[in-house]
Amino acid sequence: MESKLIILRGNSGSGKTTTAKNLQNHLGHGTLLVSQDVVRRDMLKVHDRDGNPSIDLILQIAEYGRGKCEFVIVEGILNKSRYGEMLNELIQFYNQEEAYTYYFDLSFEETVTRHNTRDKKMEFGEDSLRDWWNSNDYLGVQGETLFTNDMSQNDVLKQILTQLQK
Secondary structure, three states: OOOOEEEEEOOOOOHHHHHHHHHHHHHHEEEEEEEHHHHHHHHHHOOOOOOOHHHHHHHHHHHHOOEEEEEEEEEOOHHHHHHHHHHHHHHHHHOOHHEEEEEEEOOOOHHHHHHOOOOOHOOOOOHHHHHHHOOOOOOOOOOOOOEOOOOOOOHHHHHHHHHHHO
């Protein structure tokens, strides 16, 4: 089975997790979803620092899916300085033509607006989002697609599905 890798990255509150879950539901059974937050916070309970063990575990789980799952989705903030090397390794592992990389390139204001519609809005607010903010954190790989402020969740999902069918 030829597996396709889908990487969804961007700042907190930009819509990555919602997109990943909607995509997994649409693509159906056997779609592996590897969420940075689940691996780092829930499974390992580690801080997002250089060299944290979630980097290796995300890589290992995503590699496991190749040949076993038609689609493997890796989603999270996954900033380039910390996760870039691992993500590039993963893209090569899957073969560049079967890797689809997306970055939610939203303004800070749009991210705050989207965050305020989530259940997590009570866990942290605008000050935390500002502290974590990392603009223009492009991976810089061939075919990286940027999602912008004017794209709805539906637009994003349609674009990904269209690209997967090519």
